[in-house]
Every structure is written in structure tokens, then in C-alpha cells.
Amino acid sequence: MARKKIALIGSGMIGGTLAHLAAKKEMGDIVLFDIAEGMPQGKALDLSQCGPIEGFDAKITGTNDYADIAGADVVIVTAGVPRKPGMSRDDLLGINLKVIKSVGEGIKNNCPDAFVICITNPLDAMVWALREFSGLPHNKVVGMAGVLDSARFATFLAWEFDVSVKDVNAFVLGGHGDTMVPVLSYSTINGIPVKDMAKIKGVSEDRLDEIVKRTRAGGGEIVKLLGNGSAYYAPATSAIAMAEAYLGDQKRILPCASYVEGKYGLDGLYVGVPTVLGAGGTEEVVEIELSDEEKSNLKVSTDAVEELLDACKGLDESLK
Ligand code: A3D
Numbered sequence: 138m139a140r141k142k143i144a145l146i147g148s149g150m151i152g153g154t155l156a157h158l159a160a161k162k163e164m165g166d167i168v169l170f171d172i173a174e175g176m177p178q179g180k181a182l183d184l185s186q187c188g189p190i191e192g193f194d195a196k197i198t199g200t201n202d203y204a205d206i207a208g209a210d211v212v213i214v215t216a217g218v219p220r221k222p223g224m225s226r227d228d229l230l231g232i233n234l235k236v237i238k239s240v241g242e243g244i245k246n247n248c249p250d251a252f253v254i255c256i257t258n259p260l261d262a263m264v265w266a267l268r269e270f271s272g273l274p275h276n277k278v279v280g281m282a283g284v285l286d287s288a289r290f291a292t293f294l295a296w297e298f299d300v301s302v303k304d305v306n307a308f309v310l311g312g313h314g315d316t317m318v319p320v321l322s323y324s325t326i327n328g329i330p331v332k333d334m335a336k337i338k339g340v341s342e343d344r345l346d347e348i349v350k351r352t353r354a355g356g357g358e359i360v361k362l363l364g365n366g367s368a369y370y371a372p373a374t375s376a377i378a379m380a381e382a383y384l385g386d387q388k389r390i391l392p393c394a395s396y397v398e399g400k401y402g403l404d405g406l407y408v409g410v411p412t413v414l415g416a417g418g419t420e421e422v423v424e425i426e427l428s429d430e431e432k433s434n435l436k437v438s439t440d441a442v443e444e445l446l447d448a449c450k451g452l453d454e455s456l457k
Pocket residue numbers: 146147148149150151152170171172173215216217218219220229233235236239240256257258259260281282285313366367368369372
């Protein structure tokens with residue numbers, strides 16, 4: 138069987154980390170693409186030289202030519218600019234929309250059968266625009282955010298309860314912004330609802346609220362600490378888990394920015410929802426029952442995503 142081909146559009150901090158992880162896991166041959174000349178080639182060479190030490194077989198190449206992503210099975214998109222301290226994800230819209238347009242066309246012309254995972258921010262708007270520009274079916278274009286946001290939520294819960302992260306199952310829904318919805322009612326410690334665990338461990342509701350708030354602001358906390366750029370290790374790991382679910386037809390249920398039509402009262406929007414990921418791409422959006430409060434929080438979040446889509450349509454005629 139031929140090796141799979143993984144194309145990484147954007148070879149910056151997340152792109153380079155993705156390449157390293159994909160190579161280590163021998164997921165396939167890897168093409169690093171970027172508009173910066175020399176940089177993807179340099180990273181590819183450097184990463185290739187990890188092979189003899191780490192013992193992986195993966196051909197890693199760097200390029201500035203979209204023709205080299207031809208036939209890719211999976212494309213992961215990080216092209217664009219990240220946040221600087223004080224910026225919101227939405228501040229990136231104008232600049233990253235132009236980038237996503239060129240990426241969408243590159244994918245359409247070279248690997249229209251690929252499964253495409255978008256990471257570029259503002260995520261929910263960029264994944265929608267990428268789907269529009271690439272013309273791929275909705276089930277083959279997905280956004281990575283929920284896996285990361287849920288991992289942040291799980292980390293903070295594990296620290297609070299002093300338990301292994303392996304036993305924490307945390308869930309975040311909605312758009313990837315300050316209005317995201319960490320859902321305590323579906324978060325458990327090895328099956329024990331978080332609210333029950335809080336009682337057992339003497340953790341107050343106020344403290345749980347603080348954890349929810351910290352999760353929502355989790356990306357900004359790292360941007361502030363780094364001083365330059367945004368998180369990249371956990372975002373890369375999250376996207377790799379999604380790519381593995383697709384390549385291995387794993388049927389994992391992961392929170393992804395998927396195209397939702399009909400469910401959750403939505404009509405054609407990309408937003409974070411539990412999604413079955415398998416060989417068919419986003420095979421099913423799972424509609425879970427939410428409390429009235431969770432529903433209204435989700436509505437605030439999806440309204441914010443809709444506003445961003447309107448802004449995209451205002452910036453690019455072809456999206457109207
Ligand atoms: P960075 O290290 O700057 O890498 C971005 C790369 O994109 C750079 O190497 C650029 O040269 C390249 N690039 C710019 N324009 C183009 C273009 N037209 N075509 C191809 N490549 C181009 O950023 P990063 O890797 O840290 O972050 C990448 C993106 O991911 C940013 O938009 C971040 O905001 C976003 N991000 C999203 C999450 C989510 O959870 C959704 C988390 C962290 C970062």
C-alpha cells in the first residue's frame with residue numbers, strides 16, 4: 138500500500154510541530170508548504186535529520202509550489218498570522234481571509250479529494266471560507282478547535298481535582314472564541330460527573346466557574362505569556378488526533394468545527410459540535426441534549442460566528 142501524503146499549508150510554529158508529530162507517528166510522507174522561501178525547505182531538512190535518531194520512515198519535503206501538494210490525503214492549514222498580545226482572534230479576519238482564499242484555490246486545483254483540517258483563526262469563519270473557496274464537500278472540510286479547548290478544560294479540571302488527565306473527559310462546544318461553551322454537564326472524571334466530583338473534593342461552584350472562564354481565555358493566557366505568537370504544541374497535537382481518526386477510520390467522537398445544517402437549530406454554519414470522524418470525514422454531527430442555560434450560551438456563541446461570516450462576506454464579493 139502506498140504511503141499516505143500529508144500536506145501542511147503554513148510551515149510556521151504549528152506547521153513545523155505538525156510535521157514532527159506526523160513523522161514520528163509515521164502517518165505518511167509530509168509536504169511542508171509556505172510562501173516564505175527557504176523556510177519550509179529548511180524545516181523539512183532539519184526534520185528529516187530527526188529520522189535516524191527517532192527511527193521514523195517519512196519523506197519530508199518543503200516547497201513554495203502548490204503543485205507539490207498534488208494527491209495529498211490530508212491537508213492541515215495553518216497559513217496566516219497568529220495573534221499578538223491584546224489582539225482577539227477576530228482581529229485577524231481581514232488578513233487571514235485573503236490567505237485562506239489562496240489556500241482554498243491551491244487545494245481545489247491540486248488535491249480536491251483530500252480531508253482538510255483548518256486551524257487558522259478566526260477558526261469558525263476561516264473553515265467556512267476555506268470550504269467556500271475550495272469547493273470541497275462539507276464533510277471533507279473541518280476546523281480544529283474543540284479538541285484543543287476540551288484538552289485545556291480537561292487539564293485545568295485534572296489539576297483542580299488532583300487526578301490523572303487520562304481520566305478526565307471534558308467537552309467544549311460552540312465557536313472558538315471568548316463565547317465558547319465548556320459543558321460541565323457532559324464532562325466527567327472517569328464517568329463521575331464533574332459536579333459530583335466537585336462535591337466529593339469540596340470544590341465550590343465559584344471555583345468551577347473560574348475553571349470555565351480560564352478555559353475560555355486559555356489561548357489568550359498563552360499568547361500573553363509567550364509575548365510573540367500563540368500556542369502551537371497542543372494545537373498541533375489536536376489536529377494530528379483528528380487526522381489519525383480520518384486516516385484510520387476510527388469513528389472517534391471529537392468536538393470539531395463541523396458544518397451543521399438542521400441540528401442545534403442551525404442552518405449552514407461551521408461551529409464546534411461533537412462529530413464522528415472516520416474515513417468519510419465528518420460522518421455525523423451528534424446532537425446532544427442541552428439545558429436551557431447551555432442552549433442560550435451556545436446561541437450567544439453561534440451568533441458571534443454568524444457575525445464573523447457576515448464580515449467575511451463584506452470583505453470578499455465571491456462569498457456572498
Ligand atoms: P506562524 O508561526 O506565524 O505560522 C504561520 C505561517 O503561515 C507562516 O510561516 C507564514 O509564512 C505562513 N503564511 C502566511 N501567509 C501564507 C500564505 N498565503 N500561504 C501559505 N502560507 C502562508 O503561526 P502559527 O503556526 O503559530 O499559527 C497559525 C494559525 O493558527 C494562526 O492563524 C493562529 O491564530 C492559529 N491558531 C489556531 C488555534 C486554534 O485552536 C484554532 C490555536 C493556535 C493557533
